Amino acid sequence: AAYEAAPGDLASRLVHAISAGQAAGGDARGRESAAVLVVKDGAGYLxxxxxxxxLHVEDHATPIRELQRLLDIRHGQLAAAEATTYLDQLGDAREGERAGLIEQAGGAAERAIAVNRRSDTLWWLAAQTRLLGGDRPGALEAAQTALLISPSWPRLPEPTRIELGVKPELIDVLREDDGFRRLWDALAIQTPVARKQPAQETAE
Structure with a gap:
C-alpha cells in the first residue's frame, strides 16, 4: 500500500516503501543497511x-535516511544528464525548436538543483540554462551560489572548467556584471591558506 500510494519514480516509491516498513516495525535485527536497485535497458553510466x-548503505545508524540522501543525489545526476541532452541538441536545432529545447533543459536543471542544492556543477548548469532562457539575474544568482559552494573555480585551468561543463562563453557573459566580475577576480588571485605546522619542541 505504501509503495502504491507513494509519489515519484520507481526508486522513490521503493525507498518510501522501505521507510514505511521500518515505521511498521522493521527488521527485528535492527537497522544497519538499506539498498535500492532499479534497472532499465541501457540506462546505466554511458x-x-x-x-x-x-545504491547501497552499509553499517549506518540511519540507513534509510542516508539512502534517501543518495537517491536525491542520483536524481540530480539524472536530471542534469537530461538537461545536457537538450543543450547538446541546440546546435542542430531549427530556429523554431530552440525555445522548446531551452525550456526543457531549464526545467531539468531546476529539478536537479531542487534535489541537490549542494552541488556546484549543478548550479553552473542552472546558470547556463537560465541565461539561455533570458533570466540573467537568475543566472548570476546560480553562478554566485556555485562559487560560494566551491570558491576554487576561478583558479581552475580553463580546460578543466570546460571538461566540467563551464564554458568560457558563459563566464564572459557573467563577467559583464560588475559584482560577479569582482567576485571572480578576487577568488582568482586567492591562494590556499598554508596549514600551520605544530611548533617543534626543543630539547631541554
Missing part, C-alpha cells in the same frame, strides 16, 4: 550497463 539506480 549506456554501458542497465543499472539506472544502484
Amino acid at each position: 549506456g554501458l550497463n542497465d543499472r539506472l539506480v544502484d
Whole structure:
C-alpha cells in the first residue's frame, strides 16, 4: 500500500516503501543497511550497463535516511544528464525548436538543483540554462551560489572548467556584471591558506 500510494519514480516509491516498513516495525535485527536497485535497458553510466539506480548503505545508524540522501543525489545526476541532452541538441536545432529545447533543459536543471542544492556543477548548469532562457539575474544568482559552494573555480585551468561543463562563453557573459566580475577576480588571485605546522619542541 505504501509503495502504491507513494509519489515519484520507481526508486522513490521503493525507498518510501522501505521507510514505511521500518515505521511498521522493521527488521527485528535492527537497522544497519538499506539498498535500492532499479534497472532499465541501457540506462546505466554511458549506456554501458542497465543499472539506472544502484545504491547501497552499509553499517549506518540511519540507513534509510542516508539512502534517501543518495537517491536525491542520483536524481540530480539524472536530471542534469537530461538537461545536457537538450543543450547538446541546440546546435542542430531549427530556429523554431530552440525555445522548446531551452525550456526543457531549464526545467531539468531546476529539478536537479531542487534535489541537490549542494552541488556546484549543478548550479553552473542552472546558470547556463537560465541565461539561455533570458533570466540573467537568475543566472548570476546560480553562478554566485556555485562559487560560494566551491570558491576554487576561478583558479581552475580553463580546460578543466570546460571538461566540467563551464564554458568560457558563459563566464564572459557573467563577467559583464560588475559584482560577479569582482567576485571572480578576487577568488582568482586567492591562494590556499598554508596549514600551520605544530611548533617543534626543543630539547631541554
